[in-house]
Amino acid sequence: MHSPSTEPRPSLYYPYEVFQPWLASAHPAQDRKKVVVVGAGPAGMVTALELARHGVPSVVLAAELQLSQGSRAICFTRRSMEILQQVGVAERMTEGGLPWRFGNSYYRGQRVYRLEAPHDPDDRFFPIINVQQQYLEEYLHDACKQQPLIDLRWGNKLTQVTQEEGHARLEVDTPEGPYTLESDWVVAADGGRSGIRAALNLQMEGASYEGFFVIADIRIDLPFPTERLAFFDPEWNPGNTILMHREPHGIWRVDYQLPPGETPEEALRPESLKARIDAQLAMIGHAGLAWEMDWSSVYSARTLTLPDFVHGSVIFTGDAAHLLPIFGVRGANTAFQDAQSLGWHLAMVAKGLSGPEFLANHSRERVGAAREIITEAGKSTRFMAPPSRGFRLLRDAVLSLSLTQEFVRPLYHWRTSRPHEYSHSALNCRDDDNALFTSGPAHGAPPQNVRLAEDDFLLDHLGGGFDLLVFTSGDLPEALQAVVTAARQQGLPLRVTAVGATRPVAGADQHLPDADGRVRARYGLSAEDAAQSGAYLLRPDQHICARWLRLDAPRLQAALATALPH
Numbered sequence: 001m002h003s004p005s006t007e008p009r010p011s012l013y014y015p016y017e018v019f020q021p022w023l024a025s026a027h028p029a030q031d032r033k034k035v036v037v038v039g040a041g042p043a044g045m046v047t048a049l050e051l052a053r054h055g056v057p058s059v060v061l062a063a064e065l066q067l068s069q070g071s072r073a074i075c076f077t078r079r080s081m082e083i084l085q086q087v088g089v090a091e092r093m094t095e096g097g098l099p100w101r102f103g104n105s106y107y108r109g110q111r112v113y114r115l116e117a118p119h120d121p122d123d124r125f126f127p128i129i130n131v132q133q134q135y136l137e138e139y140l141h142d143a144c145k146q147q148p149l150i151d152l153r154w155g156n157k158l159t160q161v162t163q164e165e166g167h168a169r170l171e172v173d174t175p176e177g178p179y180t181l182e183s184d185w186v187v188a189a190d191g192g193r194s195g196i197r198a199a200l201n202l203q204m205e206g207a208s209y210e211g212f213f214v215i216a217d218i219r220i221d222l223p224f225p226t227e228r229l230a231f232f233d234p235e236w237n238p239g240n241t242i243l244m245h246r247e248p249h250g251i252w253r254v255d256y257q258l259p260p261g262e263t264p265e266e267a268l269r270p271e272s273l274k275a276r277i278d279a280q281l282a283m284i285g286h287a288g289l290a291w292e293m294d295w296s297s298v299y300s301a302r303t304l305t306l307p308d309f310v311h312g313s314v315i316f317t318g319d320a321a322h323l324l325p326i327f328g329v330r331g332a333n334t335a336f337q338d339a340q341s342l343g344w345h346l347a348m349v350a351k352g353l354s355g356p357e358f359l360a361n362h363s364r365e366r367v368g369a370a371r372e373i374i375t376e377a378g379k380s381t382r383f384m385a386p387p388s389r390g391f392r393l394l395r396d397a398v399l400s401l402s403l404t405q406e407f408v409r410p411l412y413h414w415r416t417s418r419p420h421e422y423s424h425s426a427l428n429c430r431d432d433d434n435a436l437f438t439s440g441p442a443h444g445a446p447p448q449n450v451r452l453a454e455d456d457f458l459l460d461h462l463g464g465g466f467d468l469l470v471f472t473s474g475d476l477p478e479a480l481q482a483v484v485t486a487a488r489q490q491g492l493p494l495r496v497t498a499v500g501a502t503r504p505v506a507g508a509d510q511h512l513p514d515a516d517g518r519v520r521a522r523y524g525l526s527a528e529d530a531a532q533s534g535a536y537l538l539r540p541d542q543h544i545c546a547r548w549l550r551l552d553a554p555r556l557q558a559a560l561a562t563a564l565p566h
């Protein structure tokens, strides 16, 4: 019998709620489910919310009775916020979060590099916002509770999954004993130690780095702004790296590397934590300042991915699909992109709009993303924690040169998580005008946000299905309207937006003004082309799959057929 803890987790700032378990005896017999999501972490909940947006119901199994322990992921990128906006939690993240855009790297007491992440008036969100993962999970959980298509079951632990013909059978254990569920699809969002991955005996590819890092969250009143602080080779921890981040609620994250040979158990002894945190505080000029420990943990850097995320009826996502180093804030930020991609691909299959082989596209795209991240993160990891004598020599040369030489300083850039571009996706239109554009988001890129008014942005109006942006103030040609109508009759979710129109446009579901031509310009359409309509087709995850200088009915039909093969 599964007995999750009913004792609220300790925290100096987060009031953990213990939820009631979902018990099979209180519910009628279980019919076969369309989708069961295993795991109520960021990946599982965003997948369920995305599926619900596309009208697909899901059961979410959560082994525990509480949100996750400790702050874990604390830095969320702009693209993550755009995804969270789509599932309705960005406002709460903004209210409670600490936005930032500067990072400082120090060596021998000197600031040797200052990174300024770009932020322009067209961005609704800052490059990064700091929020503890428990809050993020609370906001996602609240959104799930409000969504009638999501059945989130606390205290329900998956213990076995068996693949049958065209579906899976799941054994689920609860505080009153086990029950069985059948589901067409199973989303394995059960985290880095995925039991499903182990049960299916799947191997990940990539590298694991030696050495450990301690993450410690302390409550302390430090007078520094919300900026990333990185200290290389400090006197109290020679050869190693220390990172510091301000978190909401008076908490600071101190993240330091351990000397070779030290075990996690040794590192987490209270006296060891205290000595090192005191040494770090002394180094930044705050020796003796009072602090309290909230949570600490140890991790090692791994760059591993499954080479395929789809295995029969089981689809892996988030940490269950790949393990990425946290340098560059990649864990949860990548999980959102996985979940958003999986949400729409799986919804199209579950609704019969495409065949199961469509999921191979999701896997190809997201494995490609994981591999790109692994390459990037590997570089950051080797700089932060050189894995061999050669790498250390090179890193140390950069450190010492950076004291006097400007040209090496950009090597400190820590390559923050950024959205993968599906430039070679099979869903990109083959005979559109992508190659004729000289700017604007290209095939596979995420969309460019644009400010329309004080608190009104282009992306506020998009999402939930395919979006066709037509840059016109005139009515859409009837032939084009007929293609849109036919696509919708087949069930394809497609919204048409007339950009640059100040009155309703026949054939468009909504119109957005573009008085100063800013949206046109950012989408690579010059003012001289204003006579031509120009158009973009966005997939449900908002990535661009077609763009035209001139759109007509056959071209739209071809693009839709490529973006969603039947």
Ligand SMILES: Cc1cc2nc3c(=O)[nH]c(=O)nc-3n(C[C@H](O)[C@H](O)[C@H](O)COP(=O)(O)OP(=O)(O)OC[C@H]3O[C@@H](n4cnc5c(N)ncnc54)[C@H](O)[C@@H]3O)c2cc1C
Residues within 6 Å of the ligand: 038, 039, 040, 041, 042, 043, 044, 061, 062, 063, 064, 068, 071, 072, 073, 074, 075, 133, 156, 157, 158, 159, 189, 190, 191, 192, 195, 215, 297, 298, 299, 317, 318, 319, 320, 326, 329, 330, 331, 332, 333, 335
């Ligand atoms: C100690 C630690 C520190 C971290 N620090 C950072 C950081 O600083 N920055 C960063 O970006 N990322 C960090 N991460 C990574 C980040 O937390 C993850 O990338 C993120 O949570 C991934 O989300 P997920 O939903 O894939 O997995 P998880 O958040 O791990 O969620 C998995 C969920 O599945 C549930 N589950 C597992 N097995 C079962 C089962 N059999 N049945 C039902 N439910 C099950 C678990 O209880 C959990 O709720 C950290 C992770 C850890 C563990």
